[in-house]
Amino acid sequence: MTLRKWTFTVDPEDAELRLDQLIAKRTELSRRSAREALKLGGVQVDRKRVKVAGKVVKPGTEVRVAFDPDLPPVPDTAIPVVFEDAWILAVDKPAGIATQGTWASDRHDLLALLKTQRPDLKLALHHRLDQGTSGLLVLAKDPKANAGLAAAFASRDLVKLYLARISEPLEACTVEEAIGRIRGADPGRFGCRGDLMDPKSARTDFRPATAEETAGLVPGHWIVARIHTGRTHQIRVHLQHLGRPILGDALYGGAASDRLWLHAWRLGLKHPVTQEALLLEAPPIRFRR
Template identity: 40%
Template sequence: MPRSTKKTAPPPSLALTANRILYEDAVLIAVNKPPGFPCHQTHDPKRDHVTAALQRFLQARDGASPKIALQHRLDRDTSGVLLFSKDPSVNPSLNDAFRERRIGKVYLAVVVLRPGQAPPPQRWTIQNFLARDKKNKQRMTAVRGGGDTAITEFQRLSQQGNRLIIEARPKTGRTHQIRVHLAQTGHAILGDTLYGGPEHNRYLLHAWQLCFEHPVSGETITIRAPKPKPFRGGGTGQGPAAS
């Protein structure tokens, strides 16, 4: 009998549409990144990514694609604001702004309380050192020395039953920083099984806002990505939502 061959489904492709453009001017463009796609090319050349999708969108819209440059990164399953430059002349000032922590970032995360578990404080800050986990290179872990300083400010925004929405303001830009810091407090993000979170179809982390000084005009630019349904809290940060 002939050997049966199982066909492998092709990797999904990303088609950016105009409603995904959050901000655009002559030198900058920001998109609302969907979850499930990397920001840039990976080791798998067949895997689509946001940078390529944006180039295709601009080519189709304008008949030509400028030399866009990704200015920061979001993890594959993180959604929200992703900033690109369209003019290489602004790259040095943007790179300096990110390195010097002059870019304000606000994220939203969904966590779930275990039975009997108390919610986190209304506000708290985590400051420690993070390094690659020696036992699992996919993970980051807190270390006493030899790692990179990581600082995140947190605020509990709302609670409905056992589900909470947390605001995170990272003051540094370490890999998996928010995910590690929430897991450290015993409140791993829903779906973030790498750090002990409950099962979900993806981990619920959303890059909601980016605030920075425009590299040309000097004016303050604030870009926000619409909140997906899981991040729209109707309760109160002080306790369970009223029924």
């Protein structure tokens, strides 16, 4: 990616400029690229996305611009549905798609795709997956479900299992190491050691996957991870801490591969409205032989 970002405050002498003109003046973008950034959702005025090229912005207002000329066309991938009823929607997120809008776009992500494919729904998100990670995501369709899911994820009253492939075997273990953003890291990443910003407690259980669980998958060292907390990049960071980074995870020292071998596999929870026990599963199709 060649993501470029700018942040500036509108000067009094620029108060009459259209937003696309202003961006072209205060960044290295042409007016054409400025309009493309606006169209994709890569412009924020006072922390809110704006897409109107002709908007005039008051002096003193903060403007943020993000533009990635290498963004692919807006995807039209059909999102597989794992489970749906009147209250919730569970889907299998494809790898390579962000869960929600990024700096440069609010059109390339899962929520945008679902909004296009299911315009009848107003969905609420309570957990996320990294862009390279595939698998289960549960969204609320109804205010009652929204409140119930919010409570379940806040209290961690659920079971979240992931499948990951690593380069060397790993015995069953539990990692309880706080995770924080590494100060000054570029690209940004997280860790358990070093100069960490706002480290928070994190716990992950690991065990080797069984032959039954990996039947039909590409041969290798497969593990099952259960997270008890929801820190950013938690499984990836804890596996790096153990010296067993995930295959394809270049950010955390994993061996080179054409994909990140991490999949949100199973989710056990009480239905947020009916309180029925649910065990949802997204088969790891992309990892099959």
